[in-house]
Amino acid sequence: EPEVTQTPSHQVTQMGQEVILRCVPISNHLYFYWYRQILGQKVEFLVSFYNNEISEKSEIFDDQFSVERPDGSNFTLKIRSTKLEDSAMYFCASLGALVRTKGYTFGSGTRLTVV
Amino acid sequence: GQQVMQIPQYQHVQEGEDFTTYCNSSTTLSNIQWYKQRPGGHPVFLIQLVKSGEVKKQKRLTFQFGEAKKNSSLHITATQTTDVGTYFCAGRESNYGGSQGNLIFGKGTKLSVKP
Numbered sequence: 001e002p003e004v005t006q007t008p009s010h011q012v013t014q015m016g017q018e019v020i021l022r023c024v025p026i027s028n029h030l031y032f033y034w035y036r037q038i039l040g041q042k043v044e045f046l047v048s049f050y051n052n053e054i055s056e057k058s059e060i061f062d063d064q065f066s067v068e069r070p071d072g073s074n075f076t077l078k079i080r081s082t083k084l085e086d087s088a089m090y091f092c093a094s095l096g097a098l099v100r101t102k103g104y105t106f107g108s109g110t111r112l113t114v115v
Numbered sequence: 116g117q118q119v120m121q122i123p124q125y126q127h128v129q130e131g132e133d134f135t136t137y138c139n140s141s142t143t144l145s146n147i148q149w150y151k152q153r154p155g156g157h158p159v160f161l162i163q164l165v166k167s168g169e170v171k172k173q174k175r176l177t178f179q180f181g182e183a184k185k186n187s188s189l190h191i192t193a194t195q196t197t198d199v200g201t202y203f204c205a206g207r208e209s210n211y212g213g214s215q216g217n218l219i220f221g222k223g224t225k226l227s228v229k230p
Contacts, residue, residue, distance in 0.1 A: 033217070033218075035220075041222070042203070042220050042221065042222040042223055043152075043158060043203060043205075043220040043223075044220070045217050045218065045219060045220070048217050056217050091157055091158070102160075102163070103148050103150070103160025103161075103162075103163055104148075104158075104160060104218065105160065106150075106157040106158045106159070106160075107157065108156070108157050109157050
C-alpha cells in the first residue's frame with residue numbers, strides 16, 4: 001500500500017524560529033494538502049496545492065506559512081516565525097486523479113512543539 | 116463558510132453494544148467521507164458516499180448519506196475493542212467552483228469501548 005511519508009515525526013522549536021515540515025506524497029498523486037490538528041481537537045484544513053500552485057487556503061494559512069514542491073517529489077510546509085499556538089500535529093495528505101472515488105491518504109504527521 | 120458538525124463528541128460503550136455518530140453540514144455536500152483516527156495515529160480513509168440516500172456497509176460498519184445530502188451517519192454494530200478511536204466525517208461542498216472543494220472535517224466522535 002503506497003504511503004505518504006512525513007519528516008520529522010517530532011520537531012521542537014523555539015518561538016520565533018522558522019521550521020520546515022517535509023512530506024513525500026504518493027508518487028502518482030496530483031493534489032496535495034496540509035492539515036493540522038491541535039491536541040484532542042478536529043483536523044483543520046490549511047492549504048491545498050495542485051499543478052504547482054496553491055489552489056485554496058484557509059484563514060489559518062496566513063503570511064507566516066508557505067508551501068513548496070521544490071523537486072517534484074517533496075512537498076514542504078514552512079512556518080517563518082513560529083508562535084506558541086502553532087503547536088499541533090501537522091498532517092500532509094495527497095489525492096490521486098480519481099478525486100471522486102478516493103479518500104485522502106494522510107501521512108503519519110509531524111508533531112510540532114513550540115516552546 | 117461551510118461548517119460540518121458532528122455529535123456526540125464522546126461515546127463510551129460496553130463491548131458488544133452498538134454505536135452511532137451523526138454528521139450535519141450547513142451546506143449541501145457533493146460527497147461525504149469518513150475517516151478513523153486511532154489514538155496517536157493519523158486519519159485513515161474509510162469510505163466515501165456520493166449519492167443522495169446512499170447506504171454502504173463495511174462488515175459491522177454502516178454508512179448513510181441523507182436524502183438532502185446535508186447529513187450522514189456511521190453506525191457500528193456490536194462494537195469491539197479494535198473499534199476504539201475517533202471517527203471523523205469530512206464533507207466537500209457541492210457548489211464549489213473549480214476543480215474541487217476541499218474537505219472540511221467535523222470535530223469527530225471519540226469512541227471508547229470497555230471490554
